[in-house]
């Protein structure tokens with residue numbers, strides 16, 4: 001049985017467009033109050049308006065995952081308004097076409113790690129005290145098929161994504177280790193890939209955002225006896241790391 005969803009509070013980072021926007025919509029359609037994270041106020045407001053006209057319970061929260069003061073301000077806002085957080089989805093991410101590993105610059109690698117790993121870590125660390133106040137906290141890290149050694153070993157010549165892949169592999173390790181640390185609590189921490197999804201990030205190649213959002217929504221609404229410390233594919237099936 002899924003846990004009851006009404007009165008739950010969720011926060012999705014990078015939700016002003018793409019997969020994060022669709023996750024927001026699907027969770028709000030379940031009656032969950034969703035805080036739509038955006039680093040840009042105007043883009044965030046526009047996204048919130050698109051959902052509130054459909055009477056969905058969504059409000060804007062400003063978070064740039066690379067800017068600690070915006071994260072701290074968001075924590076204060078959630079503390080004052082709600083006193084707890086039930087669902088955190090670390091969805092913000094960057095990807096750019098990369099050269100082969102030997103041609104990458106340290107700045108390329110840092111940029112990917114800043115958003116995809118350090119950003120998710122900073123947001124998770126800052127919100128964990130509020131998630132501990134939930135009766136059934138769920139942390140979902142939106143990773144990627146490219147994070148997976150299993151995937152890379154099954155492909156020939158897949159060596160054009162080192163910065164992005166490594167940042168997401170690190171996110172997987174955060175998922176696994178935090179899940180182990182929190183094993184005796186009611187908090188579940190899992191990672192997923194949306195699969196190749198048609199968004200700005202892929203120049204609109206891949207399946208629909210409805211499909212891309214599925215695994216995150218599944219993990220955000222796991223029942224109390226659901227898994228923790230695992231990685232799921234776009235069909236919500238457990239997948240090797």
Ligand SMILES: NC(=O)c1ccc[n+]([C@@H]2O[C@H](COP(=O)([O-])OP(=O)(O)OC[C@H]3O[C@@H](n4cnc5c(N)ncnc54)[C@H](OP(=O)(O)O)[C@@H]3O)[C@@H](O)[C@H]2O)c1
Nearest residue numbers: 014016018019039064065091092093144196197199200201
């Ligand atoms: N699309 C795919 O095929 C695919 C496959 C595997 C994994 N993923 C992962 O899925 C997640 C969502 O990607 P998407 O495809 O929906 O991409 P997208 O449409 O480009 O959306 C990315 C989101 O992240 C936000 N973002 C970027 N830097 C940020 C920062 N410093 N602080 C806060 N937010 C920031 C963007 O905000 P702005 O609008 O302000 O830039 C945007 O809202 C990412 O983690 C990505 O790695 C995507």
